[in-house]
Amino acid sequence: MALFKKARGKxxxxxxxxxxxxxxxxATFAAAGLAVAVGYHVVFGHNGLTVYEQKRQETIxxxxQLNDLNRDNDRLQGHVDRLQSDPNAIEHQxxxxxxxxxxxxxxxxxxPDPKKP
Known part of the structure; x- marks a missing residue:
């Protein structure tokens, strides 16, 4: 109403x-609000930057863990190979x-040593 009263005389x-x-x-406020909402979603959303960083740390x-398990697996496989082929290894075991x-x-x-738990 105030808009029409102001414009009536002009x-x-x-x-x-x-x-x-x-x-x-x-329109400017709507675009700014939309930009803020999109920015918030990019940073904190379901697939945002914070989730991405958590997933990256989990992947590392x-x-x-995978490298450690592969090393253990290689070590144990070598031990099995020695037990299957080396009589000295069988005797030692x-x-x-x-x-x-x-x-x-x-x-x-x-x-057992009483000092060691």
């Missing part, structure tokens, strides 16, 4: 100009785990 040309200026202001951690001895040998087992 004529149709000034009414059109003021409507145009009002429409431009509203999983790659490290039997002596360590099963406490086997050769004839005439005696095993002496010491009590």
């Amino acid at each position: 004529g149709i040309g000034s009414l059109a100009t003021s409507l145009f200026n009002q429409r431009r202001r509203v 951690s999983l790659d490290r 039997a002596r360590e785990e099963l406490h086997y001895t050769r004839p005439g040998e005696v095993i002496i087992t010491l009590p």
